Amino acid sequence: MTKFWIPVLFWAGVIYSFSTLQVEPASTISWQDFVVKKSAHLVEYAILFLLSYRALLNTTKLSRTKSAFIAFLIALLYGASDEIHQSFTPGRGPNVRDVLIDGLGAGIAWFGLWKYLPVWPRRLKNLAKILQIS
Template sequence: MVNSNLKNKIFRFIKYWLPVFIWLIIIFAFSNNPTVRASEIHWRDFSVKKSAHVIIYAILSTLIYRALKSNNVEMKKTGYISVFLASFYGITDEFHQSFTPGRDPTFRDIIFDTIGATLAIYFIWKLLPKMPEKVRLWAKKLEIT
């Protein structure tokens, strides 16, 4: 029979870290496919793709933040580590794309990934506390704050 401490650790891993790993797999799956144009108009294609980078890595940074916070890591360290890990994964993702036919790694994508990761933590630290109570309660329910 598994002791309750081990069960608790497994439950906490599944609850907090499994979403991070699932999101990493989703990012990997997207970057493993050849790129397609989001629009025939260059600026629109650029805007859609770079916005996707920002949003995807903002979500990743938030998930990492939530997981680290569950381990009682100090708030400032949690934010910095979240941005670092999300950005580092962006770097490894660009490296991975160098082996994917039809994909080219770009430093610009790493910048957009880092912007997304940083904006998420900025939102959690600076903007979320000033949001309406309903939004703050929603964030608390999701265990972001």
């Protein structure tokens, strides 16, 4: 059971460690740096969603939909708590926009699961036929 939650906790720790880093004030960073940082938010919380979803599916009797919803809430609430944590880091502060971006990252991952996971086995079979693996 815990083997599924260890990656979630590890990844939450990675996100936490990024939040402790001091950054330049927003007025001095370039737009490219801004895009990279916001993209990092998307990816960080998409990964947190996927790890949480996997842990919930394997350690509870929840349906896939309920597991996805709870994983989304975990990512969103962790994003909110991360912004509160940043208010105690010199040079940083809480930003509601970042919480929304975190939620968007989790939402994109959820959409990817809903849209693409059901067709992956078929696509892998087709690829195996093309590559003459099976």
